[in-house]
Amino acid sequence: MTARPPGPARDEARAQALHSIGEAARLSGVSAKxxxxxxxxxLIPEAGRTRAGYRLYAAADIHRLRFIKRARALGFAIRQIEHLLALWSDRDRASEEVKRLAQEHAAHLGERIAQMQAMQRTLQDLARQCHGDDRPDCPILDDLGGGNAAGVR
Structure with a gap:
């Protein structure tokens, strides 16, 4: 492993508009962790370092972090974000592939939403069937237990 040349001192880094990890977190909305x-x-390039070894981030790094945060907020997986970042960086790319990825993801989200709505309806149905009083019989637990009302575990 080759030794990395010493980076700028903290004041020099500020003069070069480089940000500490805490500042990058604040500016991007992505936690330092x-x-x-x-x-x-x-997913992001290895950060530059100060002479003391502290990470340094440029405006382009913060912009990339914001991109990642927005993609995560839209539910894209890390692998999908890697692909989107590659497309974002490729100025010769056609928008067709980006659109296809977005449409596929939207369709996948639609499937997940439908599954969750079905779960919600089932739980609401079971809750309506439950008396919710001091009696031990409970249709919710019976359903979770596979319909065995005898209490056999």
Missing amino acids: MIRHYEGIG
Whole structure:
């Protein structure tokens, strides 16, 4: 492993508009812990360092972190975000692939929403059937137990 040349001192880093991890977290809305994680998995490039070894982030890094945060808020998985970042960085790309990825993700979200709505209806149905009093019989627990009302576990 080759030694990295010493980075700028903290004051020099500020003069170069470089930000500490705390500042990058505040500016991007991504926690310092997640910034380190994204760096560790290669979603963002390895940060530059001060002479003292503190991470430094440029405006482009913060912009990339905001992109990741927004993609995560829309439910994209890390692998999908990697692909989107590659497309974002490729100025020669056609928007067709980006649109296809967004449509596929939207369809997947629709399927998940339908599944969750079905779960919600089932739970509401079971809750309506439950007396919710001091009696031990409970249709909710019976359903979870596979319909065995005898209490056999």
